[in-house]
Every structure is written in structure tokens, then in C-alpha cells.
Amino acid sequence: MITVVYPGSFDPCTNGHLAVIKRAASLFDKVVVGVLTNSSKTPAFTVEERIELLKIATEDLKNVEIAAFSGLLVDFMKKIDSKIIIKGIRAVSDFEYEFQMALTNRTLCDELETLFLHTSKEYMFLSSSIVKEIAKYGGNLNGLVPEKLIPIINRRFENA
Numbered sequence: 468m469i470t471v472v473y474p475g476s477f478d479p480c481t482n483g484h485l486a487v488i489k490r491a492a493s494l495f496d497k498v499v500v501g502v503l504t505n506s507s508k509t510p511a512f513t514v515e516e517r518i519e520l521l522k523i524a525t526e527d528l529k530n531v532e533i534a535a536f537s538g539l540l541v542d543f544m545k546k547i548d549s550k551i552i553i554k555g556i557r558a559v560s561d562f563e564y565e566f567q568m569a570l571t572n573r574t575l576c577d578e579l580e581t582l583f584l585h586t587s588k589e590y591m592f593l594s595s596s597i598v599k600e601i602a603k604y605g606g607n608l609n610g611l612v613p614e615k616l617i618p619i620i621n622r623r624f625e626n627a
């Protein structure tokens with residue numbers, strides 16, 4: 468049984484994230500989506516809210532679990548007993564940072580592999596920051612985030 472971990476901030480989960488989760492779930496026995504709780508960025512959504520949004524987005528995917536983690540990813544990997552980190556790559560610009568993280572994680576634990584899944588082409592431009600920017604100004608989130616999340620995300624920015 469192969470369990471992989473897809474780590475990130477997911478502030479909030481986008482259709483780009485969901486596409487990577489679905490593809491990983493079709494390739495491996497189990498996908499644990501690891502939501503970082505102690506990011507240096509100030510999130511728009513609390514970790515509990517980000518987890519809830521991911522749970523709603525993945526409710527039909529039986530081999531996907533959502534879990535919070537803090538501290539180093541390598542320690543979370545040990546806790547989950549997984550050796551494979553999944554990352555999504557949107558463009559060449561993502562690669563340098565992702566490659567640096569992959570090599571750092573490999574240096575900290577030489578049993579770990581990072582597998583990069585290229586993003587689906589329709590979501591190449593998409594990021595959580597773009598979703599927040601659109602929501603902040605009352606724009607249309609259709610097609611950018613899972614449909615069920617739209618009212619929840621919009622509510623957060625209604626009076627912001």
C-alpha cells in the first residue's frame with residue numbers, strides 16, 4: 468500500500484489543487500493532504516477552515532485524507548509513514564523553489580522522494596492568491612474553486 472503526502476497552505480483550496488489531488492488519488496492507494504498550520508504567511512482562513520474546505524472539496528474521493536501539520540514536512544512524513552511527497556508544478560517559475568524544497572527535504576531525510584505532477588493546462592495561471600484577490604473585489608469564482616466552496620469563500624471576503 469503506497470501512501471503519498473500532498474503538502475501545502477491551501478488558503479484556500481483551488482481547482483488546481485483539486486486536480487492534483489484527484490490525479491494523485493488515481494495513481495496511489497492513499498493521499499494525505501497535509502495542511503501547514505504554522506506558515507510565515509498570514510492566512511485568510513484558519514487551519515480548521517482550510518481543512519473543512521478541503522474536506523468538502525474531496526468528499527467523493529474515498530482514498531483522500533486531510534490532516535494538519537506543523538514544523539518540518541520530513542517529520543510529518545515519518546508520522547504518516549510515507550516516503551513520497553507530491554507537488555504540483557504550474558510553470559517553470561515554480562520549479563526553482565520547488566526543486567530547492569525537494570532537495571532540502573531529501574537532505575533532511577534521504578529516503579524521501581518528491582514527485583512533481585504538472586498542473587492541468589486550464590489551471591496554469593491559478594493560485595490561492597488569485598482566488599483571494601478576485602473574492603476580495605466581489606469577482607466571479609466560477610471554475611476557479613470547487614463550486615461548493617464559492618459561497619463559503621465569498622462570505623469570508625464580504626465585509627473585508
Ligand code: PNS
Nearest residue numbers: 474475476477503538539540541568571
Ligand atoms: O502551498 P505552499 O505554501 O506553497 O506550501 C509550502 C509547504 C507547506 C509545502 C512548505 O512550506 C513546507 O513544507 N513547509 C514545512 C516546513 C519545512 O519542512 N521546511 C523545509 C522544507 S523547505
